[in-house]
Amino acid sequence: MPTILGQNQYGKAENRVVKITRDGATHHIKDLNVSVALSGDMEDVHYNGSNANVLPTDTTKNTVFAFAKEHGIESAEQFGVHLARHFVTSQEPIHRARIRIEEYAWERIEAPGEAEHSFVRKGQETRLTQVTYDGESWEVVSGLKDLTVLNSTDSEFWGYVKDRYTTLKETHERILATSVSSRWRFNWTDDAQQMPDWETSYARVKQHMLRAFAETYSLSLQQTLYQMGSRVIEECAEIDEIRFSLPNSHHFLVDLEPFGLKNDNEVYFASDRPYGLIEATVLRDGCEPRIPVDLTNL
Amino acid sequence: MPTILGQNQYGKAENRVVKITRDGATHHIKDLNVSVALSGDMEDVHYNGSNANVLPTDTTKNTVFAFAKEHGIESAEQFGVHLARHFVTSQEPIHRARIRIEEYAWERIEAPGEAEHSFVRKGQETRLTQVTYDGESWEVVSGLKDLTVLNSTDSEFWGYVKDRYTTLKETHERILATSVSSRWRFNWTDDAQQMPDWETSYARVKQHMLRAFAETYSLSLQQTLYQMGSRVIEECAEIDEIRFSLPNSHHFLVDLEPFGLKNDNEVYFASDRPYGLIEATVLRDGCEPRIPVDLTNL
Amino acid sequence: MPTILGQNQYGKAENRVVKITRDGATHHIKDLNVSVALSGDMEDVHYNGSNANVLPTDTTKNTVFAFAKEHGIESAEQFGVHLARHFVTSQEPIHRARIRIEEYAWERIEAPGEAEHSFVRKGQETRLTQVTYDGESWEVVSGLKDLTVLNSTDSEFWGYVKDRYTTLKETHERILATSVSSRWRFNWTDDAQQMPDWETSYARVKQHMLRAFAETYSLSLQQTLYQMGSRVIEECAEIDEIRFSLPNSHHFLVDLEPFGLKNDNEVYFASDRPYGLIEATVLRDGCEPRIPVDLTNL
């Protein structure tokens, strides 16, 4: 046989589960998009179509919904841990489970006396997590995407390399804007360790990330990225590694001189494409990088 | 000539203008997407390609950016009024201008001492407005889209028509969720009238809309829609008409019985397609409807 | 009551129905996205939540799938006629039905001996239709969207109005590109008339539209639009009116002089936003326009 099977995984993607917890008249909501990917002894199904080792993707979907009832959804990370452990420990041929989750935040509608069961989607960033289990150790990588931020000053760009194709003018005053996509890896890997408080951790990471963005006087988006990453590593002992993918969302100062007007850093054209794309990992010193270089959807 | 030209309009769409106002160290931001559509004596350009009456779409783009400097951006509506008036009054062949604007809201990043020029996009609904001027009277239709809301109880659906194709079970307890798309028309039509306070009006409409959604015990999404619309008309004297397009974002209770579990209105599957779609206009009594039946992008 | 109900409609949107017809070993496929909107005596459900006149949207969904079996899917238009007639004639409170359909084209995979049941989605434009029936007369508006076309020469733009905000340079050689969105109205309105051959008509409209685009030496996109529209009206006796929404997909000639290179109309930057937007209706002389000015999703 001239060809062989390499890495493979399968499962049901994008199970949209909404869990309502009814604490008397006060309700709570968790809104997740859960994707299951399983790996193991799967040669037969690829080589000859035998499904003898295949738990159907439909069953993995059912499990997601059943577990929302059986275990509740304390946090996306905790829910992922329940699911991953289940698939690996209950199915002999399955050696590794990876659960990816998107979470959509809701806030209560402020209405006198009716707020207990009425919600409006917050709509800011999407929260992410990926939980992987191989029967022995855990890897939890959480993150966020589509968190759009902008500094209207305190950003410069100059002193760069110039070659034959360089036409860009140096600037000592520009808008710095980006839509943050980030993933961070927890150093919790073992059931014997105490689990992080996932909800608290997320809130702190987001806060430090935003503050570092706001407080950095920036000479390049790379510098801002590093400040955001190192702030998270320094402030969050539970995290060893963080990666960012930051588009440089260009806001070009519009030339108003042809109209006899002076643009004193007031009017900008927000451009779509092309955009700079700055990507980097920041690590706790001594730790090995494990987050893939190219961030994927979940 | 067996064919003739009917209604036509042209202009530059989706001009992404960002305006920074620098009040000392404290900055303010307005972030708009502006589309211009002009109509008038345009037979020649269609019939034989003569551009003698055509102000280039590129010029309409330049005007948007220049006006952000010359007039500032007090509100999307006020900015639209400046633009529409300019095109109709400065160009003989142009008889009607329609300005559509999307607005993206930003909030300040909470960081000690640095919050004055650092922003994060709010990311909830997109605010909309459409300003039309024909040289004599104004029509201002504002709105919003992608405001996602959910009631986790106080919704029923029963007592409906059953025909040969009906299989739906009646329910006295369901989730009611929708993504609100709405447009409302102001009764300000004349320069002699006092202009509404556009910013205050928007905040009040959104608040009343959310509250009416939260406070309505619903027997159908149509009933909820009407409550939302009539609340806005009753509370906002500046508005005569409002239209909604409300997808019924189905949250199906998952059948957990095959797994020996009872789903006590806790675990739901959030479905994408198909979805119910409920659309209606609510009018101040005595007013003529003018908002088109099918809401378009802006 | 200070507020009243205006125009309203409801139904199930985006029912994705795929019909396989098995002609022995040779299969045929129809792939539709069907949206139902019903209007009639619907005051009660809005004012007080009584569903006594409401056929559930779930039932309208069931009807779509059942009709795919009962009537087959000869064409999107014919399928829409079956559905619209059914809702209006079988339900007393329903006075008007509007069926919107998207159709996705497939072609056979060329494989020796296996092509009879294997398909690849064509992926070019999306075909559209809207069938409306009020119990007496029919209106059928068909169309397409996302048909992207480009002429690499034979396009000029000059001789336009210049005002204070005009900076655009005139050109006698440019790329003309657009993504065609179009709707056309049939003059078939009565069961007593012979129905058009919907499949043949669609193919001819698309062909004439493409050819008129290719053959027009263009002095403005408006001129090209009018040529495309009048060609369809002239060649297709079954159509009385056509409307286009044509973005001017700008391809800017890149300035290569800073690099010591001459750009002899070879290298272009394809821009996303902003874009010119040219919209117009072309009518058979003597006919009334009925297609709405702003084309909506379906």
Added chain:
Amino acid sequence: MPTILGQNQYGKAENRVVKITRDGATHHIKDLNVSVALSGDMEDVHYNGSNANVLPTDTTKNTVFAFAKEHGIESAEQFGVHLARHFVTSQEPIHRARIRIEEYAWERIEAPGEAEHSFVRKGQETRLTQVTYDGESWEVVSGLKDLTVLNSTDSEFWGYVKDRYTTLKETHERILATSVSSRWRFNWTDDAQQMPDWETSYARVKQHMLRAFAETYSLSLQQTLYQMGSRVIEECAEIDEIRFSLPNSHHFLVDLEPFGLKNDNEVYFASDRPYGLIEATVLRDGCEPRIPVDLTNL
């Protein structure tokens, strides 16, 4: 310093370049979306904002457009090779360049005498390539996405594992549909080797992939995937590895019995979410896998 910099890369993403080649009256078009990512001695810019080693992303954009003139665009792969070599060999601090390209196919509009410069976008799959160079060896991974295929018979699914959460019924007749996303790696790594004919190779890969999909009697999507992959490896000597990400685009047979109808494998509901997701690598025996497990955008 408690934190350190890990892998990083930067450049201008999504440069939309269109190249027209004018062969007398007959024109040719290449339509690419090019993203540049550079790595090297970039510690300083991250740690302290010094741009002394940073070639601006704006310059990388300029280079893309200039190279379209200087080298032409013979194929996406060849164009990527030119760009990657340039950045690594001309800039001391840059040690590695990765060029990602999307290509959109066009076909000629069939119009008598005018077809030479008029095009319509084909609109089927998007072609992809990624060229990486470190100054010594090359890695070229090409691919495609959004190629939607469907077999209306010759697909079964049974004999799978059943656990407590399994409710799926076995089937011996179902629709098998997917939207192919695939990447394949060439064994061309050295300038001393003869380069593949990139255009011919792409056409052959696509053809073999489609045929293998059509000709496989499928007991599981995994089996079909493996057949598609091994066919490509067997038929294309220039390729050593191929990976697929195949959503199982469920087409559920609609239950028409409540309406007194029999659904003889005719009427299906095409579902959006959730979907099965089947991913695997197929390798030439003896080769090392190098394509990342999670396929990213380009």
